[in-house]
Amino acid sequence: xxxxxSKKTLINWDLVSVNPNDKNWDWKDLFCFWGxxxxxxxxxxxxxxxxxxxxxxxxxxFFGTLIGSLLVYFFSNWIGKPSQKFGLPFVVLLRSSLGFxxxxxxxxFRCIVGIFIFGIQTYFLSxxxxxxxxxxxxxxxxxxxxxxxxLTFFLxxxxxxxxxxxxxxxxxxxxxxxxxxxxxxxxKFSAITVYLGMITFFFLVLLSDVKITSxxxxxxxDYSNFIDISNIxxxxxxxxxxxxxxxxxxxxxGDFARYVKNENELRKGNFSLLLNxxxxxxxxxxxxxxxxxxxxxxxxxxxxxxxxxNDIIGKLDNLLLTIMVLIFIIIASTSTNLIANFIPSQYSxxxxxxxxxxxxxxxxxxxILGFFVSxxxxxxxxxxxxxxYIEAIGTFxxxxxxxxxxxxxxVKKESLNNKDxxxxxxNGSYYYSGGWHIKGVYALFLGFIFSVSTIWNNNLMFMESYxxxxxxxxxxxxxxxxxxx
Numbered sequence: 001x002x003x004x005x006s007k008k009t010l011i012n013w014d015l016v017s018v019n020p021n022d023k024n025w026d027w028k029d030l031f032c033f034w035g036x037x038x039x040x041x042x043x044x045x046x047x048x049x050x051x052x053x054x055x056x057x058x059x060x061x062f063f064g065t066l067i068g069s070l071l072v073y074f075f076s077n078w079i080g081k082p083s084q085k086f087g088l089p090f091v092v093l094l095r096s097s098l099g100f101x102x103x104x105x106x107x108x109f110r111c112i113v114g115i116f117i118f119g120i121q122t123y124f125l126s127x128x129x130x131x132x133x134x135x136x137x138x139x140x141x142x143x144x145x146x147x148x149x150x151l152t153f154f155l156x157x158x159x160x161x162x163x164x165x166x167x168x169x170x171x172x173x174x175x176x177x178x179x180x181x182x183x184x185x186x187x188k189f190s191a192i193t194v195y196l197g198m199i200t201f202f203f204l205v206l207l208s209d210v211k212i213t214s215x216x217x218x219x220x221x222d223y224s225n226f227i228d229i230s231n232i233x234x235x236x237x238x239x240x241x242x243x244x245x246x247x248x249x250x251x252x253x254g255d256f257a258r259y260v261k262n263e264n265e266l267r268k269g270n271f272s273l274l275l276n277x278x279x280x281x282x283x284x285x286x287x288x289x290x291x292x293x294x295x296x297x298x299x300x301x302x303x304x305x306x307x308x309x310n311d312i313i314g315k316l317d318n319l320l321l322t323i324m325v326l327i328f329i330i331i332a333s334t335s336t337n338l339i340a341n342f343i344p345s346q347y348s349x350x351x352x353x354x355x356x357x358x359x360x361x362x363x364x365x366x367x368i369l370g371f372f373v374s375x376x377x378x379x380x381x382x383x384x385x386x387x388x389y390i391e392a393i394g395t396f397x398x399x400x401x402x403x404x405x406x407x408x409x410x411v412k413k414e415s416l417n418n419k420d421x422x423x424x425x426x427n428g429s430y431y432y433s434g435g436w437h438i439k440g441v442y443a444l445f446l447g448f449i450f451s452v453s454t455i456w457n458n459n460l461m462f463m464e465s466y467x468x469x470x471x472x473x474x475x476x477x478x479x480x481x482x483x484x485x
Contacts, residue, residue, distance in 0.1 A: 010100060010422045012354035015347070017418065018087035018258050022180075025260040029184060030269025032191035033256060034276045036339055037249055039194045039332045041124075045308045046245055047284045051220065052305045056234040058221055062281075064235045068242025069277050071469075075250050076257075076270045079401060082408050083254025084266050086416055090254040090344075091351040094400065095421055097407035097479070098444070101435030106444065107348045109396050110252055114345035115366055116390050117248075118337055119373025120381075122172065125333045126164035126374065128326050133160050135323065156379040169371045172334060176342045177363035180259060183338060190335035197328035198283045204321070205290035213290035220289055240465025246273075247468045251397045252344035291316070342366060392452055398471030399447030403440050403479040405472075411483045439482040447475030 037043075050061045082093055091110070094103035137144050144150070149159055157165070175186060206213050260266045291312050292305050309329065313322045342363075349362040357365075373381065408414060420429040432438070451471025454464045463470065 014350050015092050023261050026265045027268035031272035032188045034273040035191035036335045038280050040336045044284050047281050048288045060231045060235050064238025065242045068239040069274050071243050072246045073270050076253050078405050080253050080257030080266050083258040084260045087258045089347040090252045091348050095430050097403045098440040099432040099435045099437040108352050109393050111345045111348035113394050114341040115369050118341035119370035121337045122168050123374040123377045126168040128330050129164040130160050165374050173367035176338050190331050194332045202283050205287050212293050216289040216293035217286050244465050251401050255347050395451040398451050398468035399444045399475035402472035402475035403443050406476045406480040443475045443479035446478050447471040450474045
């Protein structure tokens with residue numbers, strides 16, 4: 001096979017090294033990046049649940065979330081450095097440790113998970129739009145919602161649901177396929193806007209009654225007996241839960257790190273994750289405690305504390321506040337879908353057939369597949385437990401991380417042959433055995449077995465929060481032992 005043909009097969013303009021002039025991300029951009037990753041309904045609910053639902057000392061929860069985020073910081077630095085240095089996305093760097101065929105097929109796992117979660121997230125995102133539409137119709141004429149057209153369902157969706165899903169999927173496809181320059185602006189807009197919204201909500205709660213809300217927040221802080229051996233298990237649980245929340249981002253973090261100016265900016269930007277966590281946690285907890293203090297004045301609201309923003313606005317019964325929160329939920333969910341699901345799926349899909357896919361065509365493919373996931377989520381996919389299988393595929397992410405780190409830092413000594421990474425020639429550095437690095441594949445599957453066992457084996461489910469790390473460590477050690485000189 002000629003070198004010319006090899007280039008046509010493996011080289012794609014979206015996969016080649018980023019032009020140094022386009023490496024313009026700094027720590028402030030990464031601050032917004034990590035802000036977007038935590039600013040979600042799930043992030044809000046997770047933070048609130050750790051402090052309120054589980055019987056864990058608040059200081060233990062605080063330090064547990066910080067330590068979990070610190071792990072994310074180190075892991076992101078390790079996986080982000082080679083992408084920042086060579087300007088390459090994660091799937092291209094994967095060719096070094098698995099070969100071009102290994103990177104093509106195993107990298108596709110990131111695409112499969114990304115598309116499914118993109119579709120599911122789109123479904124729930126469209127529900128927020130449904131609420132806004134129903135509010136608008138109800139405000140105009142409540143009787144309109146009783147018309148047959150709004151009471152006719154197909155695949156569990158009525159006309160408003162269908163309109164919302166189609167609108168949501170098209171808008172996301174249009175915005176997300178505009179390229180990284182626009183995506184960077186979208187990420188910054190989302191992070192800043194959502195924080196402004198949360199701060200506004202914070203002051204609305206605070207100023208409604210400073211004494212009640214402040215006392216409620218202070219009462220949450222429990223410093224007693226936090227230095228106790230019995231707190232070790234809860235601390236480990238919180239650390240694992242926090243790490244798991246961010247883990248889907250780590251493997252494909254290089255897709256964004258490739259645009260960072262230098263390693264110093266990368267490290268400072270990644271450290272801003274901890275700052276984001278502190279800011280977001282403080283605002284979230286104050287809102288939850290403040291709202292709960294007011295609701296508990298009514299005996300009917302003594303049953304449980306509300307940890308979801310959807311439940312909170314439902315109880316407050318304030319139309320203007322409801323609309324405002326729904327808008328911020330839409331903005332936050334959209335940008336999260338971009339970072340966690342859409343962009344990693346784009347690069348993985350392009351890498352699968354570099355000669356055929358582009359940002360535009362890959363975006364169209366993701367939008368179409370994501371649309372079907374959204375449509376069938378309620379009536380079929382959620383019923384068959386599809387998330388169980390998606391979670392199982394996701395257990396490859398830790399092992400993939402492990403072999404990439406072992407390969408780059410300890411086997412290849414931080415070097416990369418930029419020419420051979422796109423070559424199909426048999427004498428190429430990354431050709432291996434017909435495009436498969438057998439040692440890497442073996443290490444990958446061994447790590448996967450250990451990782452997925454925490455999901456499939458009931459006796460090991462207590463370690464599920466650490467399945468990612470377990471798989472990463474096993475694959476790292478095995479790959480290093482097999483591939484070192």
